[in-house]
Amino acid sequence: MGKALQVAALKSGTVIDHIPPEQLFKVVAILRLQDLENRITIGNNLGSNKMGTKGIIKISDKFFEGDEINRVALVAPKVVLNIIKNYEVVEKKRVTLPNVITGIVKCNNPKCITNNEPMKTRFDVVDKDHVILQCHYCEIKVNKGDIILNKGK
Secondary structure, eight states: OOOOOOOOOOOOOEEEEEEEEGGHHHHHTTTTTTGGOEEEEEEEEEEEEEEEEEEEEEEOOOOHHHHHGGGGGTTTTTTTEEEEETTTEEEEEOOOSSSEESSSSSSOOOGGGTTTTSSSOOOEEETTTTTTETTTOOOOOGGGGEEOOOOOO
């Protein structure tokens, strides 16, 4: 019997669970967790009955706005959010892709104005099931596997 990793129980905050291990650090980037001063616990390649292995992120005293957290669905559409208050799970949420993604995905078209002018990208989500985005400016379509995240500023 191996030793279990002891992680302090979260009094208040958000637990992002069931993250595919290969997407964990993309989730960190999308949520810009590196910019937060909150206590954050990150575990990866942990055992999971449902997934084999998974990643998990616990963020103390942080509750995300809908659109903010839904961007995670770009890379990890099956994550579960557990909202914790006074050590209790008070709500479980699933992420859903928003209709518009602004500023976090880079356009794959080098001629697109967003790659040549200092402006935010904007993509319409044209297929939520297969994660297909369309650039608002040049209309190129980007499939899930071809999504490039903007570097955090």
